[in-house]
Amino acid sequence: MKVFVTRKIPQAGLEILREHFEIDVFEGDSPISREELVTRASDCDGLLSLLTDTIDSEVMDEIGVKAIANYAVGYDNIDITAATQRKIPVTNTPGVLTDATADLTFALILSISRRIVESDKYLREGRWTGWDPILLLGGDFVGKTLGIIGLGRIGTAVAKRAKGFGMNIIYTDHHKKSIENELSARWVTFEELIVNSDYITIHIPHTTDTHHLIGKEELSKMKSTAYLINTSRGKIINEIELIEALKNRQITGAGLDVFYEEPDFNPELAKLDNVVIVPHIGSASFETRNKMAVMAAENLVEALKGEIPENIVNPEIYD
Numbered sequence: 001m002k003v004f005v006t007r008k009i010p011q012a013g014l015e016i017l018r019e020h021f022e023i024d025v026f027e028g029d030s031p032i033s034r035e036e037l038v039t040r041a042s043d044c045d046g047l048l049s050l051l052t053d054t055i056d057s058e059v060m061d062e063i064g065v066k067a068i069a070n071y072a073v074g075y076d077n078i079d080i081t082a083a084t085q086r087k088i089p090v091t092n093t094p095g096v097l098t099d100a101t102a103d104l105t106f107a108l109i110l111s112i113s114r115r116i117v118e119s120d121k122y123l124r125e126g127r128w129t130g131w132d133p134i135l136l137l138g139g140d141f142v143g144k145t146l147g148i149i150g151l152g153r154i155g156t157a158v159a160k161r162a163k164g165f166g167m168n169i170i171y172t173d174h175h176k177k178s179i180e181n182e183l184s185a186r187w188v189t190f191e192e193l194i195v196n197s198d199y200i201t202i203h204i205p206h207t208t209d210t211h212h213l214i215g216k217e218e219l220s221k222m223k224s225t226a227y228l229i230n231t232s233r234g235k236i237i238n239e240i241e242l243i244e245a246l247k248n249r250q251i252t253g254a255g256l257d258v259f260y261e262e263p264d265f266n267p268e269l270a271k272l273d274n275v276v277i278v279p280h281i282g283s284a285s286f287e288t289r290n291k292m293a294v295m296a297a298e299n300l301v302e303a304l305k306g307e308i309p310e311n312i313v314n315p316e317i318y319d
């Protein structure tokens with residue numbers, strides 16, 4: 001059997017694949033084009049895809065693939081309904097990137113609130129004239145309210161960190177989570193979370209239900225002193241409306257790891273000093289990316305052997 005890997009991933013994953021299959025790896029230094037993916041993968045049984053690859057029904061039919069292992073926890077790049085109709089197992093990489101993503105979330109919370117990037121720039125530009133009682137003042141954490149949208153694995157890991165910072169934690173989710181007592185977190189409605197949070201952080205997948213969950217209306221209800229953090233998927237926020245809100249100082253700031261159209265992020269964002277922007281690096285730690293490679297490779301091996309992979313996203317195909 002042969003598998004196609006759409007981008008160089010850490011060796012540990014490639015080695016596992018090599019033990020079982022003939023492999024072809026795209027060696028380019030930017031995401032593979034749709035055309036090249038279809039051509040290169042057309043004689044392959046398995047596909048190891050990245051979140052940058054759009055795998056829709058047309059691509060599935062053209063390559064006739066038997067299993068897809070996504071190198072990400074999110075899988076909104078894959079048409080799961082189409083895969084399920086075709087009985088193609090799809091897997092993701094949950095769990096192994098939880099801590100790294102929660103760490104990056106906190107890095108953004110701290111960076112935007114304490115104006116780290118702005119301060120660094122200020123110093124490099126030679127503008128510092130001496131210690132100043134009112135220079136570059138930012139937000140506080142102890143006693144402030146962190147609103148977590150989605151208390152899943154990553155949301156929970158963020159809550160644990162927030163507890164250490166002495167924050168008051170509220171969250172919204174489809175239902176109350178039993179872990180809330182341990183985290184001293186309180187379930188609130190989405191509306192209550194928007195209105196009462198000093199920091200809002202998003203930890204849900206992008207679906208048709210969560211598309212543009214945060215836009216003009218929600219931003220106008222947020223505290224003017226609040227910050228919005230997003231390490232999930234860009235399309236959960238209406239980015240144009242967020243840019244307006246940041247320009248008008250309707251909210252104080254935002255920390256963004258994900259964007260509407262990656263990598264072509266809106267240039268208006270780069271002009272604002274009240275936003276910290278990083279290029280989708282939530283899971284970008286050495287150990288995490290290694291673990292993701294091993295997990296995705298193992299998922300693909302299991303799926304192509306006809307076993308139910310541990311991280312199956314569409315288990316109903318085995319019913």
Ligand code: GLV
Pocket residue numbers: 051071072073074075097232282283
């Ligand atoms: C990264 O965004 C992922 O979904 O793994």
Ligand code: GLV
Pocket residue numbers: 073094095098152153154155203
């Ligand atoms: C993803 O891993 C989540 O459940 O937050």
